[in-house]
Amino acid sequence: MQPPRLSLSDEASAARVILSGTWTLAAISPCYARLSGELAAQNRGVDVGWDLDAIEHLDSVGASMLWRAWGGGFPADVALPDELRVVFERIRAAGQDGPVVRGRGWLDWLAGMGGLAEAFWRNLLGVLALLGRLVLDAGHLLRHPGDTPWREISANLYKAGARALPVTSLVAFLIGVVLSYLSALQLNRFGADVYIVNLLGIGIIRELGPVLVAVLVAGRSGSAMTAQLGVMRVTEEIDALATMGVSRSLRLVFPKVLALAIAMPLITAWTSAMALIGGMVAAQIQVDISYGFFIETLPKVVPVANVWIGLAKGLVFGFLIALLACHFGLQVKPNTESLSSNTTRSVVTAITVVILADAVFAIATRSIGID
Amino acid sequence: MADSPIIEARGLGTCFGQKKWVLRGLDLVVERGEVVALVGGSGSGKTTLLRHINGLMRPSEGSVRLFGQPLFSGDRLADRALRRRFGMLFQQGALFSALTVFQNVAFPMRELRLLDEDLIRDLVHLKLAQVELKASDAELMPSELSGGMIKRVGLARALALEPELLLLDEPTAGLDPDRSEAFVKLIKQLHAELGLTVVLVTHDLDTLAALAAHVAVLAERRILAYGPLDEIMQIDHPFINGFFGAQRSRIALERGRAVP
Ligand SMILES: Nc1ncnc2c1ncn2[C@@H]1O[C@H](COP(=O)(O)OP(=O)(O)O)[C@@H](O)[C@H]1O
Numbered sequence: 001m002q003p004p005r006l007s008l009s010d011e012a013s014a015a016r017v018i019l020s021g022t023w024t025l026a027a028i029s030p031c032y033a034r035l036s037g038e039l040a041a042q043n044r045g046v047d048v049g050w051d052l053d054a055i056e057h058l059d060s061v062g063a064s065m066l067w068r069a070w071g072g073g074f075p076a077d078v079a080l081p082d083e084l085r086v087v088f089e090r091i092r093a094a095g096q097d098g099p100v101v102r103g104r105g106w107l108d109w110l111a112g113m114g115g116l117a118e119a120f121w122r123n124l125l126g127v128l129a130l131l132g133r134l135v136l137d138a139g140h141l142l143r144h145p146g147d148t149p150w151r152e153i154s155a156n157l158y159k160a161g162a163r164a165l166p167v168t169s170l171v172a173f174l175i176g177v178v179l180s181y182l183s184a185l186q187l188n189r190f191g192a193d194v195y196i197v198n199l200l201g202i203g204i205i206r207e208l209g210p211v212l213v214a215v216l217v218a219g220r221s222g223s224a225m226t227a228q229l230g231v232m233r234v235t236e237e238i239d240a241l242a243t244m245g246v247s248r249s250l251r252l253v254f255p256k257v258l259a260l261a262i263a264m265p266l267i268t269a270w271t272s273a274m275a276l277i278g279g280m281v282a283a284q285i286q287v288d289i290s291y292g293f294f295i296e297t298l299p300k301v302v303p304v305a306n307v308w309i310g311l312a313k314g315l316v317f318g319f320l321i322a323l324l325a326c327h328f329g330l331q332v333k334p335n336t337e338s339l340s341s342n343t344t345r346s347v348v349t350a351i352t353v354v355i356l357a358d359a360v361f362a363i364a365t366r367s368i369g370i371d
Numbered sequence: 372m373a374d375s376p377i378i379e380a381r382g383l384g385t386c387f388g389q390k391k392w393v394l395r396g397l398d399l400v401v402e403r404g405e406v407v408a409l410v411g412g413s414g415s416g417k418t419t420l421l422r423h424i425n426g427l428m429r430p431s432e433g434s435v436r437l438f439g440q441p442l443f444s445g446d447r448l449a450d451r452a453l454r455r456r457f458g459m460l461f462q463q464g465a466l467f468s469a470l471t472v473f474q475n476v477a478f479p480m481r482e483l484r485l486l487d488e489d490l491i492r493d494l495v496h497l498k499l500a501q502v503e504l505k506a507s508d509a510e511l512m513p514s515e516l517s518g519g520m521i522k523r524v525g526l527a528r529a530l531a532l533e534p535e536l537l538l539l540d541e542p543t544a545g546l547d548p549d550r551s552e553a554f555v556k557l558i559k560q561l562h563a564e565l566g567l568t569v570v571l572v573t574h575d576l577d578t579l580a581a582l583a584a585h586v587a588v589l590a591e592r593r594i595l596a597y598g599p600l601d602e603i604m605q606i607d608h609p610f611i612n613g614f615f616g617a618q619r620s621r622i623a624l625e626r627g628r629a630v631p
């Protein structure tokens with residue numbers, strides 16, 4: 001196999017380019033840059049003749065390079081064996097009309113912002129529509145209780161609820177320890193050690209517990225829900241369900257939202273308890289507050305309203321996380337890129353919305369549960 | 372180098388799990404320029420054999436040589452160079468769903484890190500034209516394509532690097548008869564124009580008859596018979612009788628009709 005070669009001969013008046021060797025991708029690869037440079041140089045001459053008789057093999061890569069050097073047409077003077085002409089005819093038939101590549105404009109950032117605003121608006125409408133669907137589903141279930149997807153609800157309760165307990169308790173316990181340790185150091189300076197119970201009780205039950213659970217559950221169960229629905233979109237399973245007359249909102253979205261709305265207050269209670277235990281252990285070690293005193297004082301200094309606020313937050317956060325996760329899951333376009341970006345979006349949006357909702361809670365309940 | 376067969380499988384065996392032999396003692400030699408149709412019952416290991424040939428799976432025993440070279444030489448660069456010499460069309464197309472048709476076909480070319488974008492654009496349009504797709508289809512996403520178009524884009528991508536060997540897993544399965552006839556014509560034409568070696572898995576007797584290929588019958592975990600279609604049809608074996616039964620009777624029917 002001869003390497004591709006290009007040589008010049010100008011014995012007579014007209015210059016001729018003589019090509020020889022194997023002009024295939026494999027043979028061209030080692031010397032691509034040199035060859036394309038040499039070909040481009042030939043193009044500057046006015047009327048060069050081309051001699052392709054000595055070419056052994058030509059594939060479409062080699063032919064395309066030559067075609068490009070010829071400026072997209074046969075040169076006037078060319079010696080071309082018939083079997084090679086076929087290859088060029090194929091290129092000619094393919095045409096050269098490429099897709100138009102749009103350049104970047106200096107106002108693109110404005111269009112980008114507009115796009116963001118539009119995406120926000122579209123998602124808001126989408127979530128509202130999904131919410132409406134769920135209300136309709138709930139109405140349907142009231143009239144036809146037999147249609148209730150019990151199995152799905154229970155499966156989701158187990159997956160998003162029970163299976164989340166180990167990780168949330170570990171994280172909560174450790175955070176309780178750290179929080180208690182740091183606060184105890186500060187309170188100790190003022191001789192206000194006993195107030196550690198008030199601080200931890202109100203802080204964890206009312207605020208930290210629900211938000212901590214929401215962040216963990218959004219990352220753990222929210223992403224799983226989005227990915228599951230997204231893959232079902234990619235593999236057309238959702239369409240298959242629809243053709244069987246199974247409502248996707250009733251069978252897929254409703255159980256997830258309901259299960260998480262039920263499970264989250266329970267996980268929240270559990271997590272808050274774990275964090276308090278962590279705090280109690282650290283308080284005993286650090287400032288010598290006995291377990292008995294801690295447990296006895298807690299109900300006295302933390303009004304029970306705080307527990308209800310914490311549980312209500314859990315319910316609302318769970319509902320929001322599942323709703324957003326399902327919304328983004330159903331919006332996945334049938335490709336892998338959209339699947340991954342929507343999963344990210346689902347988690348980030350859920351956490352942001354949870355924190356916004358928490359702020360709303362803080363304002364709405366500012367006069368409740370704090371003496 | 373020119374003399375060594377394109378594919379040479381010797382004593383190939385595949386074992387899934389403990390004792391489930393899917394292939395055992397399989398020999399297959401494919402010479403340059405042949406079109407070989409691999410037929411066999413469902414679950415007989417056709418896809419598995421193809422996965423050995425394209426190096427996705429290491430056989431449990433025996434070896435495969437492509438173009439006279441071993442598939443798993445241990446040398447990364449040599450292995451990569453070898454894999455660029457064949458193209459594969461997967462049963463489901465296996466297009467990259469996040470990339471457009473154009474980007475799918477351009478992908479292997481860009482992976483070479485050699486050709487410039489202008490040339491790649493020309494080549495992609497050439498490949499698309501070769502598989503009879505319009506230039507306007509280039510910007511579509513795989514999810515916007517019909518079944519037949521997916522197969523053709525997959526074929527264009529398999530042809531991207533000017534392969535010497537083309538592996539097709541059930542290229543016509545799931546296409547309607549018109550489409551599958553057009554696809555077979557396309558493969559036949561590409562074979563004639565480019566001088567490719569083609570190995571295809573098929574269930575479809577029409578495809579088989581139209582390509583007038585060599586046939587390799589995969590049964591009893593090995594290549595039971597290998598040769599031109601006419602010869603294969605003469606063999607008396609339960610699987611071959613069952614598989615070609617309809618075809619035989621139809622040919623007989625056509626002969627009967629041809630006689631005035
Ligand atoms: N990864 C795997 N693990 C276990 N068994 C497999 C695996 N892949 C294929 N098989 C089995 O090997 C046999 C052959 O499969 P395959 O090659 O896909 O058949 P086909 O001829 O229909 O393409 C089947 O019985 C299948 O169940």
Ligand SMILES: [Mg+2]
Nearest residue numbers: 417418419462
């Ligand atoms: Mg198969």
